[in-house]
Amino acid sequence: NSRIMKFDKTGKFSKSFGRLGSGDGEHKGRHVLAFDSQGRLFVADRSNSRVVIFDQDGKFIAAWTQFGRPSGIFIDKNDVLYVADSESEDMPGTDRHNPGCKRGIRGGSIKDGKVQFYIPPPPVRDPRFPPPEGVAADSRGNIYAGAVQDMAVYKYVKK
Numbered sequence: 001n002s003r004i005m006k007f008d009k010t011g012k013f014s015k016s017f018g019r020l021g022s023g024d025g026e027h028k029g030r031h032v033l034a035f036d037s038q039g040r041l042f043v044a045d046r047s048n049s050r051v052v053i054f055d056q057d058g059k060f061i062a063a064w065t066q067f068g069r070p071s072g073i074f075i076d077k078n079d080v081l082y083v084a085d086s087e088s089e090d091m092p093g094t095d096r097h098n099p100g101c102k103r104g105i106r107g108g109s110i111k112d113g114k115v116q117f118y119i120p121p122p123p124v125r126d127p128r129f130p131p132p133e134g135v136a137a138d139s140r141g142n143i144y145a146g147a148v149q150d151m152a153v154y155k156y157v158k159k
Contacts, residue, residue, distance in 0.1 A: 068085030083107070105156075
């Protein structure tokens with residue numbers, strides 16, 4: 001199914017929203033969910049190569065394509081959005097997913113949606129299993145990238 005389901009704190013079903021597609025309020029290939037400090041829901045809509053934002057009632061707010069083809073997202077306490085893109089292709093003529101975009105981690109403010117930094121992916125043993133797929137950050141600004149198929153975690157230290 002292509003919906004997002006909402007439950008209350010006791011686990012009781014409250015509502016569902018969304019449907020299969022690529023229009024406003026639609027999604028396919030949802031991968032990860034995260035909330036910002038305002039309670040807005042950020043959805044990694046990987047198959048549509050975008051991050052989709054909803055309010056608490058499931059009302060569509062925006063869709064951002066500037067963060068790549070998101071496999072993982074994380075929002076820190078300062079409302080910095082981190083997006084792991086493990087599937088974009090940047091080689092001319094071979095673009096299968098998200099043409100013209102590079103794999104890696106992008107980060108920026110959830111206030112204006114501007115990408116403020118980019119971290120290229122680490123080298124991999126097998127190009128069929130490109131990291132990063134998951135992403136998180138700690139309170140010191142260090143970024144962690146999870147490579148699922150490679151079974152590795154990479155740490156990027158803030159300088």
